[in-house]
Structure formats: C-alpha cells, structure tokens
Amino acid sequence: MQLVLEKRAERSTKIAILSPLLAIALTLVTMSVLFAILGKNPATALYVYFIEPLTDSFTLMEIAVKATPLVMIAIGLSLCYLANVWNIGAEGQFIMGAVCGSYLAVVTNGTDAGPWVLPAMLLMGAAGGALWAMIPALCKVRYGANEILTSLMLVYVADLIMDYLVRGPWRDPKGMNFPTTASFDPVATVPALFETGRIHWGALAALIVVALATVMLGRTIKGFEIRVVGAAPRAARFAGFNSKRLVLFTFAVSGALAGLAGIIEVAGPVGVLQPGISPGYGFTAIIVAFLGRLNPVGILIAGLFLALTFIGGEGAQISMKIPLDLTKVFQGILLFYVLACDSLILYRIRLIASPKKASHGIA
Amino acid sequence: MGLLEAIIISVIAASTPLLLAAAGELVVERSGVLNLGTEGMMIMGAACGFAGAWLTGSTFIGALFGIAAGCALSLVFAALTLGLAVNQVAAGLALTILGVGLSGLIGAGFVGEKITPAPHLYLPVLTGIPFVGKILFGQDGFVYFSVALVVAIWWFLYRTRAGLILRAVGDSHTSAHALGYPVLKIRLLAVLFGGGCAGLGGAFLPLAYTPFFIPGMTAGRGWIALALVVFSSWLPGRLAAGAYLFGAVTILQLHAQAFGLGIPSQLMTALPYLATVIVLVLISRARGSAGSVAPASLGIVFVPDR
Secondary structure, eight states, X not given: OEEEEEEOSSOOHHHHHHHHHHHHHHHHHHHHHHHHHTTSOHHHHHIIIIIGGGGSHHHHXXXXXXXXXXXXXXXXXXXXXXXXXXXXXXXHHHHHHHHHHHHHHHHTTTSOOOTTHHHHHHHHHHHHHHHHHHHHHHHHHHHOOOHHHHHHHHHHHHHHHHHHHHHTTTOOTTSTTOSOOOOOOGGGSXXXXXXXXXXXXXXXXXXXXXXXHHHHHHHSHHHHHHHHHHHOHHHHHHTTOOHHHHHHHHHHHXXXXXXXXXXXXXXXXXXXXXXXXXXXXXXXXXXXXXXXXXXXXXXXXXXXHHHHHHHHHHHHHHHHOOOTHHHHHHHHHHHHHHHHHHHHHHXXXXXXXXXXHHHHHHO | OOHHHHHHHXXXXXXXXXXXXXXHHHHHHHTTOOOTTHHHHHHHHHHHHHHHHHHHSOHHHHHHHHHHHHHHHHHHHHIIIIISOOOHHHHXXXXXXXXXHHHHHHHGGGTTOOOOOOOBXXXXXXXXXXXXXXXXXXXXXXXXXHHHHHHHHHHHHHHSHHHHHHHHHHHOHXXXXXXXXXXXXXXXXXXXXXXXXXXXXXXHIIXXXXXXXXXXXXXXXXXXXXXXXXXXXXXXHHHHHHHHHHHHHXXXXXXXXXXXXXXXXXXXXHHHHHXXXXXXXXXXXXXXXXXXXXXXXXXXXOOOOO
C-alpha cells in the first residue's frame, strides 16, 4: 500500500475555495496541541487568541492598524510572486521607506513647515522603498544574481542604516539618549480617522491599494502580462512580453508599496522613527500573500486574519503568559498548511496497492 | 599567542557554522532540491543544541540534539516539497519562519543560562609546532568535523556510485526516474542530510562560539550559507574557500570596530551582508554567457508518473 500524488485533469475549483479554510482549521488543531504541551487550556487559549480581540472596539481598531501595513506589503509581493519573481526583502523596503520619509519629518521638526510635509513624506517613503527594491532587481536583470538572497541580505543592511541614523545624526537631543528621533510634528503625522483609537487614514489607503490591484490584475494588459510570465514563461516570450522589464516593474511596485507602508506606520501609529518599528511585517506579509491566494481581496481578508493573530498573541501573552514567539510559530505552521492544501488543487492523493501492480494494470 | 594567530583561530571559528550548513545545502541542491529553510534549521539547531547541552552537561549530546532538530525540520520540508509537490521556495520560507518562532519558544527558558563551551582538543606534541601548531591542532571538535565533512562530501559526490546517482537526479530527474532510480527517496535522504548539517552548524554557535543562547543568534548565517553554495558553483572545494573568506570578513569587521577608525559600527556589521550581495553579483556576472552551472533540475517540482 502506498500513497501517491496524481495530477488532476483540471484545477479543482471546489478545493481552491476550501483550501484556505481547511488550512486554518488544521492550524487551529495543531495550535491546540501546542497549547496543551505548554500546559494551557486549549479552549481558553484559542478564545483569547481569536475571539476576544473581536469583542472590543479598541482591539478591533488595533487589528485594522496592524492589517494596514500587512495588506499593503502583501499586495505588492503578490504581484512579484504571480510573475515568479521572488522578492522576500519587503521588510528592508518597509524600513527604507520609513527612513526616507522620516528624513523630511526630522529636518522640518520644530519649524513652521506647512501641510505639504506629509504628502511629500509619503512620496519619499514610496520612492525610498522602490529604490531599495531596485538593487536586487537590477542585480538580477543585469547580472543574473539570485534575487531571493540579495533582497533578503538587504533587510539586514536597511535595519543597520536605520539603527545608525536614530543612534547618530537623527537622535532626539532631548530624548535622554534613547535611540529615537523626536516625535513627529502634527503636519508630519498621518491623521487618525476617529476621535479615539489609533486607526488612521492609512487603513483607507490600504483599501484603495486593494481596489487598484484588483483592477490592474483583472482588467489591464499589465496584469495579464504578470500572470502569463509567471504561469507560462515560454508563452510569454512568444507573446513578446519582456520578462526583464517585468522583474523591474514588480520589484518597483512592491518596493514602493512596502516603503509607503513603512512611512505610514512611522508617521501614523508610531509617531517617531525608532528601532523595532516592525514586528516582522515584511515577512508576515509573505504568509498573507499566500494565504490570500495572491488575490487582492483574498489578501485583504488574510491580512485582517494575521493581524488578529498579532493582537491575540499580545493578549495571550498578558493574560495567559503565553510566549509571544508562539505567534510566529502559528504563522509558520499556517503557511505550511496553506501550501500543503493548495497542492490538492492541482493534485489528488491516491492510495494504491503497490507501484508495480499499478503499472501491470496499464499494460 | 600572537595577534595574527589569534585572528586566524577566530576566523576559523566564525567560518565553521557557515561551512557546516553550506556543505549540507550543497548536497541538497546537488540532488535538485532548493531548501531555503537553512536559517530556520540553524536557529532550531542552536536552541535545541543548547537545551541538550544544558540538560545533560555534554557538548556531544547537545550537538546530537542540534542535528536531530535540523533533521526534524527538514523532514517537514521534505513532506511538503517531495510528498505534496509544493513550491520549494515558498516551503523553504515557511520553514525559516517556523524555525525562528519555535526556537524562540524553546530557547526562552534558556536565555541567560551558561554552559561550558566545547573543549579545544589540543593534540600533544603537534600543538607545540610554532605558529601553525595551535591553528591546525588546537581547535574544537566541530572544526575538525566540518573539514572532514567537506572532504567526505567531495569523495562521495565524485568518487562513489551513489554520489554519481545523486548528481544525476539533480541534473535530470526525469532521466534518473526513467533509469529506475528512486528520485524522491534519494532527495529525501539528501534533504535530511542537509537538515542535520544545518542543525549542527546552528548548534555550533551556542556550544562552541558563545557559551550561551540568545534568540535570533544565527543572524542571517543560514542565508549567507545559501549564498555560499551559489558562490561555490556547487563545488565542495570552493565552498570551503568561500566559507573561510566570509569568516575572515566577519572577524576583520569586528577587529576594525575595536580599533575605532571613526567608521560607524553599523557599517562594519553590515559588511558580511553587503559582501554577500557583491559576491553574488560578481559570480553571476562572471558566469554570464558561460551559462548556469547550477544543477539543471534545481528547484523544479517532480511528480513521478507511474
């Protein structure tokens, strides 16, 4: 008796819809086991993780705050992954966006600069992220260097550049030697949406990005080109699509979105530039992109779900003393199950008597 | 001990985890599988290796724990990529994310604890040879093992029938399958071997390099190891040279920081990462028209037809 994989004649649409749900269900089961190993009551822990944050308007808004960068980054990454381009350095592009945008906030700090500051910061943030993403893209297009490794290495470099700036030239002179810039002026801050809570206009920007991506992928030549190059590179060559230009394009767009997310994060909920502005948004966004099936609307839902795990994880740490690292474990396991379940869209698992007998049957 | 001697000894120590992890990954990639989870397996090896050594008081058992942790994670990777034909890049990333999280969970209880670092094995008489004595014959067991491992891998790949089959599987899985070789089984063994090596490389860090565990202590070494495999053109000899070169960059930046020189320390810390990018660009450019030397089936999903 043996389990084998067999290619389906066509994609199973039923499983395509069911697979993310199945993956989440399997993850929850695995998590329950982990909770039990840690000596916590699984039912209580799951409640604290996934239900409690939904019962309070403050935590609901916090979920939206956390989902904002995740969705924006993941939309950009999904364009890359659809085109079979592997940008995994979004974390670095997020940081460089935050750094470039913050430059304006730092130099105009305490001056009576007008309301042009924030729009200019957003532009510089997006440009900073895009330029940082251009490094691995150009290395790949010009020299054929593997973009996975170069984009990832640049995450560490970006982190160190920010560290240097906030400990050195940009440090707040009144900040008691803490590695942080001065608090941004009101003209350099993304305004909040409501009187209370930290939810800000960036959340709307993320929704606009989702809408634009939906239109681009579904209704434009560029979107078609991205999908053809990714799914059938040979066909794309016959169609005259330039795959090198597409590498530059997808890297630039995803870098710009990650950079924009970065500057919105520091000019919005955080309010200063300091180390640790990202709890790994750039990496979690990879999971968001896959869980959302590389589809903009799917990414929006997946982004909210993973934001829920961040908030739930913080709640579980406070009320149940569950280590914060469990959130990362959860995210890793979820990605595994998503990938495994997605495989069932293209293949089915068959139990066969033995490989020899089967070939005999055909003959 | 002179300064130069001390520097060389520390370069070797800094290179060893890279060499161990990269040597394992080289075999994995030669079989046609791209496992990007090296960083995750290394950090798990570090956490479990430290846990093992702390609980038993034995460096050797700690190292075995590290190997076991790397193998266990790589088994998950194999189940997905070989069993379910999942995209290897995505599965490798998942493995790293999972490994970083799990290691934090396991290691949390051990942060702040200390163990006795792996003893240096001073071979009598030979260590007495001036200058080279301590460098060649005064290292810890990991260093000797890593060198032996690279030699053994070279011998296996180029001097044994099994090595030839493994390379054939990596270069054309369809042909190897047609000849009747069990492609998936061979790849499974290669992936497990790579996992064990990455786990051991990770375990080296808390067991011999620094006698304590800190979360995220691999600091991207797994990714540098992956870059080293590309740098080496998938050749074991060049791999060793590359690993020692990177170890040298790491140590030189530490010494440069100690001297001050007015250069920001962050720039120095960034050097190994920048060097990786530059090396990748140079090596890819040099190959240019000569075509890729990577195993031809690298990273391509294989589902055997019956």
